[in-house]
Amino acid sequence: MQKVIFIGGPTASGKTKLAIEVAKELNGEIVSCDSMQIYKDMTIGTAKPTVEEMQGIPHYMLDVVSPEERYSVADYKKDATKAIDAILEKGKVPIVVGGTGLYAEALIHGIEYNEIEVEEEYRKHLEEIAEKEGLEKLYEMAKQIDGEACQKISQRDQKRICRILEIYHATGKTKTELEIESRRKGPKFQFILFGITMEREKLYERINQRVDKMMEEGLIEEVEALLKKYQTFPTAMQGLGYKEVVDYLEGNSTKEEMIETIKRETRRYAKRQLTWFRRYKDMIWLDGLGDIQNNRNIILEEYRGNKNKCEEKES
Numbered sequence: 524m525q526k527v528i529f530i531g532g533p534t535a536s537g538k539t540k541l542a543i544e545v546a547k548e549l550n551g552e553i554v555s556c557d558s559m560q561i562y563k564d565m566t567i568g569t570a571k572p573t574v575e576e577m578q579g580i581p582h583y584m585l586d587v588v589s590p591e592e593r594y595s596v597a598d599y600k601k602d603a604t605k606a607i608d609a610i611l612e613k614g615k616v617p618i619v620v621g622g623t624g625l626y627a628e629a630l631i632h633g634i635e636y637n638e639i640e641v642e643e644e645y646r647k648h649l650e651e652i653a654e655k656e657g658l659e660k661l662y663e664m665a666k667q668i669d670g671e672a673c674q675k676i677s678q679r680d681q682k683r684i685c686r687i688l689e690i691y692h693a694t695g696k697t698k699t700e701l702e703i704e705s706r707r708k709g710p711k712f713q714f715i716l717f718g719i720t721m722e723r724e725k726l727y728e729r730i731n732q733r734v735d736k737m738m739e740e741g742l743i744e745e746v747e748a749l750l751k752k753y754q755t756f757p758t759a760m761q762g763l764g765y766k767e768v769v770d771y772l773e774g775n776s777t778k779e780e781m782i783e784t785i786k787r788e789t790r791r792y793a794k795r796q797l798t799w800f801r802r803y804k805d806m807i808w809l810d811g812l813g814d815i816q817n818n819r820n821i822i823l824e825e826y827r828g829n830k831n832k833c834e835e836k837e838s
Contacts, residue, residue: 524713525611528618528826531556531627531800532719533793535729536811539572541719542620544819546580549616549826554606555584556621556630559762561599562590564749567742568764570733583610590749590759595686597636600629607712616826619714624675624799625683631803633710634702641689649685664688669697677795679788682758715829717822718800721811727790734764734786743768763788 528551530542542553555561559569563586571585583606588594603619603626610617619630628634653661658681665687666673676683690698746768749760760766764785771781800806807825809818 524711526616526826526829527607527712527714528616528717528822529556529627529631529714530618530620530717530719530822531622531796531806532811533726533796534570534622534789535733535793536622536719536721536726537815538620538622538719539576541809541815541818541822542618543572543576543578543580544815545822546616546618547578548819548823549618550614551616551618552581552610552613553583554603554610554617554619555582556603556619556623556626557584558594558599558623558626559759560585560621561587561594562759562762563588564752565590565745565759565762565765567737567740567745568762568768570737589753591753591755591757593757595636596625596629599626600634600636603630604711617712622796624796627800630712631710631714631716632706633708635705635708636701639690639693641693645692646685646689649688653681653685658684661685661688669699672698675799677792680761682761715826716803716806717825718803718806718808719811719818720797720808723794725812726793730789730793731786734782734789737764738782743771746772763792 528545528549530538530545532538539553545551546553557569559565560571561584562569565571572582584599584603587602588598607617607619619627621627629636649661652664658679661681661684662673662678665684668691669687672687673684676687678684687698690696690701694701742764746765749756749765750769750772760769767776767781767785767788770776770784771778776784807821809821
């Protein structure tokens with residue numbers, strides 16, 4: 524199997540910056556593994572890298588879908604696989620970078636998702652329950668059906684809570700059961716896994732600073748522009764940062780409360796990301812507060828050593 528580098532970890536840990544340094548050394552190109560950076564016109568709140576930050580390194584899976592469209596893990600797996608194939612065909616090294624655990628899982632384990640038709644009536648029914656009885660009610664319903672899948676998601680993630688219920692309603696099987704079945708084929712690529720970690724207080728400090736920077740750069744204005752440009756947001760506005768700004772614009776919180784909520788929920792999200800990636804036994808952990816060139820060299824050494832071992836076996 525072809526070798527692919529994966530760099531994961533919590534938000535604000537420096538994944539993209541490190542990936543760009545690695546790409547410059549390996550003649551690599553980057554595939555984003557972020558469930559929000561896929562959306563067009565959503566830049567500030569998703570912390571998309573700027574053209575200057577990319578330093579000429581091609582990036583895939585950014586700005587690929589309208590916020591008005593639904594985009595699933597299955598869609599990502601299909602599109603990201605095509606991007607990796609395109610990079611390999613050019614003789615370059617694919618570097619997958621991001622912190623969305625479900626997207627990473629689909630690629631790393633080669634999960635094949637069957638197209639599941641969802642009844643719009645049932646989807647509306649679930650949305651009504653969330654509105655009238657609260658998201659907690661939906662989460663408890665999902666937990667009774669598929670407790671294992673619920674452990675992997677946030678209790679505030681309406682999109683994925685509904686997905687667990689929709690899959691069971693449409694197929695009679697749980698999401699977990701279908702994923703076990705879908706792994707039988709195995710992954711298409713061999714991923715060399717790297718994770719970035721750091722002292723929690725330092726990470727939280729960086730998250731708080733990032734949120735303040737987003738506000739300075741115009742996150743509120745970005746959300747206002749999105750609400751004017753697009754009519755519906757099936758999943759995009761459920762993204763961290765965006766839903767809180769919408770809540771503020773609707774008069775349900777003060778600006779200060781909104782900012783503090785984003786910081787708090789982002790810290791919680793970062794904690795869940797670390798928990799998720801620590802499940803991977805083969806992941807090589809890097810100190811996010813350490814020297815970036817040292818971390819780059821660790822990745823280069825591991826990738827080249829792994830590649831040489833495979834070439835020796837083949838010969």
